[in-house]
Amino acid sequence: MKTHCQILAAGLLTLAMTTAYGCESKTKHNGPTLVAEAIGSEDKNANNTVKIALLLDTSNSMDGLINQAKAQLWDIVNEFTHAKCGNETRPKLEIALYQYGNDDLSAREGYIQQVLGFSSDLDEISEKLFSLTTNGGEEYCGEVIQTSLKQLDWGKNPDNLKMIFIAGNEPFDQGKLDFRDATSNAMEKDVVVNTIFCGNYEQGIKTHWKEGARSTGGEYMAIDHNRQVVHVDTPYDEVIIKLNSKLNKTYISYGTLGRSKMEMQVTQDANAMAMEEAVAVKRAVSKSSNLYKNSKWDLVDASEDAEFDVAQIEKEQLPTEIRNKSTEEIKSFIEKKKRERAAIQKEIKELNAQREAYIAKNQKEGSKGELENAMIQAIRKQAGRKNYQWD
Template sequence: MKKVNAILSLLFAALICSTTFGCEPKKKTKTIYAQALTEKPIANNTVKIALLLDTSNSMDGLINQAKAQLWDIVNKFTHAKCGNEAKPNLQIALYQYGNDALSSKEGYIQQVLNFSGDLDEISEKLFSLTTNGGEEYCGEVIQTSLKQLEWGNNQDNLKLIFIAGNEPFTQGKLNYEDAVTNAKEKDVIVNTIFCGNYEQGINSKWKKGATLTGGEYIAINHNKKIVHIDTPYDEVIIKLNSKLNTTYISYGSLGASKHKMQSTQDSNAMEMEEAVAVKRAVSKSSRLYKNKNWDLVDAADDASFDVSKVKKEELPKELKEKSSAEIKSYIKEKKTERVKIQNEIQELNKKRNAYIAKNQKENAKGELENAMLRAIKKQAAAKNYKWEE
């Protein structure tokens, strides 16, 4: 059995830190008004993170950590800023490797999710992961993610790989040094997390796999368990989350299935632990939870969207017989209601965070989290990221 049960807690802690710092420096355009030149920042920054997770043997603890810690990433990343201006987007890709259920011809590697900012979809894919024994080819999964994913060519953007496991980094036909060299050429930083003895990870090349790209090597105590703290605000936030769901107006071919997915992921979070459900609710009240491809309220935020162009058969039952003016009024009403609920959740979460900070024991988040935070800050220092709480 592989000793990897808790690495995702620290992996996601690293992601939290990394996503709150990476940024493309401001580009500028000149606009003439009354013969005066003004400069406007162009905001088009997306931090891209690929998670490469070993799903061999007894990895259920790893997967559970992934499900729980996703919302911590989002809730921290909500406050990220590019310099002093626009807030960047977050996209996550997911790979599993080292699982006997996967194709041997593909090196026991599978792309579970391409880069996506759809938080419900990311959660769904994490909950779909299962475990099985297999061969873990670190170099090959890194190379596969570099080939299959669209990383972009802008070297000012922050592009990260996090690979987690505990077998030698040298396994497989593809030399890991070739893979990480390719990553460096694409300006992708590879960070490695080894579950086990620090020196063992060094001897099995996990450290070298990271340092060749300027990444960080981390060895962790896999038995470290993070204890969630219940607060007086949790129950109220969960109730507000239920009200929040009623403000979504599904439409189009994706509407029904996506609305159901939203509810399913709420249930999945609650089944894990109430604190996880609370964190998800906070994420849903943030700027990063957008669903314009199936929700009329989010779609209407786009100035180019025209609700009159939506076919009647693609509207929900309560709107099929309404005029365009009536539909617009209904959308506006739901938008107002949503913003009010989201603001309430955010305010309650500030109180919740203060309560947790007061009652959390020292090092309750894991003994290496602070060290990882410093490491990721160092990586992203040149990317001009800041964050506000």
């Protein structure tokens, strides 16, 4: 029915997280009236938000796709952290995940399931990717696009960049819903649809994948499924992994989410390590970035909010080690962990810079695969249009 798509997810996530930039420039604020002032206050405070919906085919032959999605997530997050808006701020990233074409899903729902609504929680995104399994089914591209448009909160802020990335290799026009109606609705919501066909480039064109993308100004790509991303082991990997364990100890859980989220953090570390040591290293690098924030359950990240007051947290919601301390003692404890975290993250970043230099020197030509090279070009091109710069 389908061929294995070993590197599809790398490209899918790369393009998704690194081409999807929407940000305001400094000059925009010089005008008399901002467009954002005409919309809700919730949108007004999120002018530099990127919203991405990943629609993944999870039928039988897509095991390669899912495995690559799990492995490549952290590569893409790390690439994305180098992006900076024209006003010198970092964008907020929100990702939603859908699966389609799986017999385990409801036929009444078109073999479609929302796995995750828009989320900026990187551990949660990883967890949901690892929860995916494959099984044969019917792939209705138009219907899954339409479903994501209806179910997700895309917002009305014109400054936000909103994108759909759909992957698969069956004809794009399958199902009762005409994909052209779905892409027309996407345009009305200012959502760009990008398509990745797992197979021959010309075959993807013949089966409407290119048409599905171009109708909204999106990108169409086809993948050579026989090429795999090769991870390069470096002398810095073991040290970074050890630093990641130390990094985890700087988190101070609170509230009802605290314990479960700390467990999730450790579980996703283990999932990355189970795939390959290099994947665990990349995840550790992501955890040292500005995109890995956990203010809903970690006191260190929560303390960055000017309105946060630790004195307002009930004692039973705090970890036992600080539960009986005074407010000032708790604040002092948080500051200590904050300094420790900053030092560990700085060391990870410095080691990663050396690691990347080592990889650049030792990586064989072409080992990244043709898709990754194409994605980098798309990243620079599309990010530039949205007033982004790169560190």
